[in-house]
Amino acid sequence: MSDIKRVVLAFSGGLDTSVILKWLQQTYACEVVTFTADLGQGEELGPARAKAELMGVKPEHIFIDDLKEEFVKDYVYPMMRANALYEGLYLLGTSIARPLIAKRQIEIAKMVGADAVSHGATGKGNDQVRFELGYYGLNPDIKVIAPWREWDLTSRTRLIEFAEAHQIPVSKDKRGEAPFSTDANLLHTSSEGKVLEDPWQEVPDYVFSRTVNPEDAPDTPEYITVEFDAGDAVAINGEAFSPANLLAKLNDYGRTHGIGRLDLVENRFVGMKSRGMYETPGGTILHTAHRAIEQLTLDRGAAHLKDELGPRYAELVYNGFWFSPEREMLQAAIDHSQQQVSGTVRLKLYKGSAWVVGRKSPNSLYSEKVVTFEDDAGAYDQRDAEGFIKLNALRLRLLGRRGA
Incomplete structure (x- = not known):
């Protein structure tokens, strides 16, 4: 000593x-x-x-x-670029x-x-x-x-x-x-212990500090837009904000509408399960909006690969490996995927939920001409699907004949 x-x-x-x-x-x-x-x-x-x-x-x-x-x-x-959710929720x-x-x-x-x-x-x-x-x-x-x-x-x-x-x-x-312990920062507030230790008991309303009870939230929905540039949110309703101020503004919206509550029994890295209550109002809105703009701008292969990498990334963050080479490697791949993730998402905030009701992007891969049920003017030849299906069915047909 x-x-x-x-x-x-x-x-x-x-x-x-x-x-x-x-x-x-x-x-x-x-x-x-x-x-x-x-x-x-x-x-x-x-x-x-x-x-x-x-x-x-x-x-x-x-x-x-x-x-x-x-x-x-x-x-x-x-982390938001990665759509990271620990155990699918946190x-x-x-x-x-x-x-x-x-x-x-x-x-x-x-x-x-x-x-x-x-x-x-x-x-x-x-x-x-x-x-x-x-x-x-x-x-x-x-x-x-x-x-x-x-x-x-x-x-x-x-x-x-x-x-x-x-x-x-x-x-x-x-x-x-103390009835429970808390940890807070600009992204969230967490509460655990004491009155929360029985996972069968509903979280008492007095535990919540960052959000109104969704049942008491306004009876009229509120619509907002979130603008993204290369995967990062940069503006709300057309007004530019710094990262911290933007998250704070989304927190205000989330608080008003009771958005971002999570009651979770999670697996701690040290080996035990614990029950916690999390309030992440602005982060929940931001996560929802980011997924929406990626729907327009990410290629299927990139999007699906990101969905495979996200849980691994989340686990690294949860377990404390932020400064590890594997997290940095994942970050490089994720950041590369975000180059074209720019545009605007419109959300409807109402009684505990943030629904995506619109999205647009100058880098959109969505083609109304191709996807329409009306006359596509030759943009997509439906006859091509027959060969595509037969090739993909070949191994299944061979397996079926062997089984017969």
Whole structure:
């Protein structure tokens, strides 16, 4: 332990990471540098600075960074190009934030000459894996301190007792047993634990924070358009937005119409199943719109190959392998497929759903002349289908004769 002189802690200012800060100072007798990422979680981050200063962190060693634009542009958007859904449903809102936090921690560690980095993820979850694979992928020699795998503060009561013994302020809402835990950023909010642990019980309405109940959403549908350029959303209703501002605007639409709720029992990378509730309002709209513009602009072969790659890509993100060569290889193929994915999608938002009701593109492969049931003026010779069918049926006919 004596070789740890300075450590960079991923710090929220909440109960867990405040206790970790003091624990690091005591256990490792080291200087702690705090890093708080603004990923659009919607919380006031000033208290994190005040808490760090109160606990003896030097002002120049308190980092609070606004990473919203980088988060959406360099992490969310590349993932959206892949149409990545873990286990066919989950839009990976927590997973995709971890590599950016890890990257910035490693950058800060280099800046301040730190020997180690630390996080507040527990030893049961996926986040410990995601953080640490990120750390090691960016700095193979960094030391990692994971307090939840080391200390004996194994309950909320023990954490509060430690905090009180060391004059660490504990807000009133943290003193009772938390009904569930949450994680939030600009893409989503996730909730798990306690009242959500029984997968048979419906999620209580008070758990939801990002979306209105679809039953209470407006009785009148709302129509919007989303414009894409090379696979990335760039405008809503004809108005251009930066990536973070565009996602925030879609979040507003999703909140109003109760879009993006997901109740999921998932398979964690560490081996257990867990039940979580996810709210991804803007991301759900964006995913739906992106699939729609691809319907017009991607060739069948490319589209179907992408659908094969998507689950593998999602699994890599979920398991923490963002900085792996295989994810980068997949990204290169996916990004190549997006060169012609430009155009506009019209959506109907209504009571929990986002329906595609129109799409257009200057790069469209859709030909009304070919597909029409009316006179196609020679664009498609239906007689050609006979030979096509016979060739594809040849092996089936041979199998059928053998079986007879």
